[in-house]
Amino acid sequence: MLTKMQKVISFFISLVLATAFPIVAFAQRGESLTVSELRCEYLINPLAIDTREPRLSWQIDSNARGARQTAYQIIVATTAASLAANKGDLWDTGKVASNETIQIAYQGKPLTSRQECFWKVRVWDQNDKASSWSKPAQWSMGLIEPADWSARWVGDKLPSVENVSATMLRREFKLSARARRGIVYASALGVYELHINGHRVGDQLLAPEFTDYHSRTQYQAYDVTSLLKPGANAIGAVLGDGWYAGSVGLAQMALKKKRNIYGDHPRFIAQLEVELADGKKERVVTDESWLTTREGPIRSSDILDGEAYDARREMPGWDSPAFDDKSWQAADVASNVRTTLVAQPNEPIRVSREIKPISVNEPKPRVYVFDMGQNMVGWCRLKARGAAGTTVTIRHAEMLNDDGTIYTDNLRAAKQADTYTMRSGGLQTFEPHFTYHGFRYVEVTGLQTKPRPDAITGRVFHSAMTEAGSFECSDPTLNKLWQNILWTQRGNMLGIPTDCPQRDERLGWMGDIQIFVGTGIFNMDMAAFLTKWMRDVRDAQAEDGRFADFSPHPFGKDKIFTGVPGWGDAGIVVPWRVWQQYGDKRMPAESLESGKRWVEFIRSNNPDLLWKNKRGNDYGDWLNSDTLIYEGFPSKGGQVPKEIFATMMFAYAADLVSRMAQVLGKDDEAKKHKQLFEDIKAAFNKAYVSEDGRIKGDTQAGYALALHFDLLPKKLRPAAVKYMLEGIDRYKGHMSTGFHSTYRMMLELTSSGHNDVAYKLINNHTFPSWGYSIENGATTIWERWDGYVKGRGFQNKGMNSFNHYAIGAVGEWMYRVILGINNDDAHPAYEHFVIRPYPGGGLNWAKGTYDSIRGKIHSSWSVADGKLRLDVRIPANTTANVYVPAKDAASVMESGKPASTAAGVRFLRMEDGAVVFLVQSGSYSFEARH
C-alpha cells in the first residue's frame, strides 16, 4: 500500500530523475504509452481473491526511448457498464503522480465476499500526455468469511485404504430461469474433478493441490454460467485420494505407512451460487442431499502408483439430469473436518503441451516401448482398440535397460503404472485423472497388435506459470543445457516445487528450491506459485522455530525432517528473492517473523555462533564430489566440513533477515541481525580461517560460499579466490562442489575476474560436468553428475533421479553472465537494472530475454571481425546500467553514432574492461572493437 507520503516521495524521485537525465526530452511528443498485462495478485482476471487489499499491476509499452510514466489513474467499478462509462463506483484514484506500475494495493470501498470488480488503467507520460485506457480487466472476491460457506464436507463411509475406487458424487437441481452468473467454489481433501450438465468444469488437474490439509486447503472458483440452463441441471464430482489419503513420498520411512497420511476419508465440498436473470439467487451446496457411489470406472488412483480404469464401468449421463441414480447412496457429511479453506493464490496445474513419441519398439514379444524423446512429467493419452475386458497396462520410466526394456529400479516404491480395461466398441481413448508420472519411456502391454506411434500422446502438465525467459547461443550443448533446465523445472512445479517427479519422494525439498529459485524465476513467472508455497513453508515450521526440510511436511511439525542447514534457510532465501525480483513487500512482511524464529532457534542452541548443535539430518553441501563414483580424480576432499557449511548458512540467514527488516523499515531488527551476522562472521573467521585465508577443509565449496556470503575480511578475499582456483586445478579443471555451492562458485569466479574458469567449467564435457550428462543422453537435469554412463551403466538405484533441478541452478549464471541480465537490489523488480554480458568461452553470440514484472528485457551480443555488437531492450519506465565490453568509451558506437552522444545513453564510467552507460528505456544497438 502506498501511503500519501510515499506517493509524494516517489513523484519527487521521478522529478529528480527527469531533471538529472535531460535525455528524456528526446522522447518525442505525440508518442504516448500503451498499457497492458493488467494483473490482480499476479493473476489474470482471477475469480476468487481473498485478500481485502488486492495488489494491481500493469505494464507499459512504447517504442520511444526514455518513455516514462509520470502518473496513473485506476478505475474499479461494480459492473462492466459502469467501467465503460468511466464510473469508478468502487475506486477511482483520480490522477496519481507516480511512476509505479506494480504492487499497487486497492484502496477503494471495502470489498466483501463475491464482489465483482471491473478495472482499467490509464497513464501519463513524461510530457503529461495521457495514454488511452487499457482494455478492461476484472477480478472477483472469493468467500472471505468462514460463514460464507454453507456447503458441508461430503464423501462416503468407506475408508480409503489401498486400491479403493474413486468416489463419485452427484445431485440434481432446478433453476427457475436463465443464469446471469454462476460460480462454483469447490475443494477436496483428496483430488477432484467437477462436472456440470455432462461437462467437465475447468481444465485444472490435481486440484486443490498439495498443502498441509490440517492447516489449510485451497478452494478453486469456476465460472459455470454458460453450463447452466433453466429447468433441470446436474452437478457432480469425482474424488480421488491424492496426497490427502493416498501415498506420499517418504511416508513409509517416516511413519511406517505409505498411505492415509492426512486422513483416510477423502472429502469434497462445493458451493454453486447462481444469480438468475429474474434477479433471484440460488445456491446448491454439498450436503446430505448428495448421492454417492464407488462403482465408477476409476478403480484405484494414487499420485505415486498410478490409476486403474475400467471402461466397462463408465456411467454415461451420470453428470447430467435424469440419470438413474437409484443404486447410489446418500452422502456421508463430515462434521469433524479441521482445515481452513483459502482461495487458491497460484496458477492451477494444467496441460501445457503435448508430445508425440519418436519411436516404438518391441524389445520382447508384445511388450511395446515408446520413446517420447524427452523426459517429461504428466501422463499419456492412449488410443487403442481391443475386445471388452482387455486390460492394457502402461508403465512409465525415465531410462531403458541395455535390452531396450524399461528401467524402473530408480523409482523405488513408486509404481507409476496405469491400467485400462476396455469396454466393447472400436477405438477407445483413455487418460488418467488423479496421478502423475515422470518418464521418457512408456511401456505398453496387453495389446494384441503392434501399436502405431500415435497410439500414445504425452500430456505435459505443471503449474501453469507463464514462461518468462529465453536463451540461445552459438554452442549447442549450452542450448541443450538451458532446455534441460527448463524441462526439469516444468516437471517439478506441481503446486509445490519438488525435488523429483518420479520416485516415491516428490516432496517440496527446501534445499533444492533455495538454490534453484533464481533460475526458476528467470524461467517462469513464479510470484503467485511461491506465494502459495511460502504459506506451506510457514505452516510446516515447528514450534521451536525449525523450518522443515521439505514443505508441506506431512509427518507432523516436529518429526524427523526438520531443521537442516541449507534446507530450512529457504524460509528466508525464497521470500528475499521474491522481493528482489517482483518488489513484493508482502513476502518479507509475511516471512520476517518466521525467519527470525529460525535464526533464533540456531542462535539459542549455538551460543558461540558456530552451528555445532541441532543440525537435524545434516545433509551438508549435498552431492559433492565425495559421493560420486568415478576414477582419476581425488576420491575425497570435495565436502566442505558440515559444521563450517552450517555456520556459513547461519550467517547468510541472519544477513537476509536483516535485509528483510530493512526493506520493511524495521531498523532496530535490521541492526540487530546485521550485528548477529557480523558476530557469526567473526566467530567463523576465528574458528575456521587461518591467517593466510585458508578455510578448514580447503575445499572449492568452502571458498565459494565464504566469498558469496561475504564472510571473509576484505584483505583475505584474494587469497580465497586463489585457493578456490587451486581447488579447481586439483580436480583437473572440474568442480568438486555440492549442489549448494556449484552455481555460487560459478558466480564468484565471474565476479572475481575469473570468468574464463567459469566458462571452462560450464564447457566441460568430461566428468563431472553438465556436458557429460548431455553426452550421455540427458534431456533433463540429473540428480547426479553420473546418473548414467554409457558403458558403465546406472548409479546407485536408491537415489538416482533423472529429473532433479538442483544442479540446474547454473541457469542463473547463464542469465546473469552469458546474457548479462541482472537485477539491482537497490531498485527491486527491475525499476533499474544491469545488463552486463561476458562474451567468452568460445561463444560467437548469445541472445535471450527476461519478461520482468515491468516488461520484457532483451540482451543479445555477437562477436565477429574484431567487433562486438550488443543489442538491448530496456522496458518502458525502467532504466539500466549497460556494460559494453570495450577499452574506452570513445570506441563505442550506438546505432552508428558515438554512444556517449546517443539519445537515451549517458556515459557513467569505465569498470573492469567495460564502458558503463546509463541507458533509458527503448532499444539500442551498441558496437565496439573487440
Ligand code: BGC
Ligand atoms: C532429495 C534431494 C534432497 C535431499 C536431502 C533427497 O532424497 O531428492 O534433492 O534435497 O534428499 O538431502
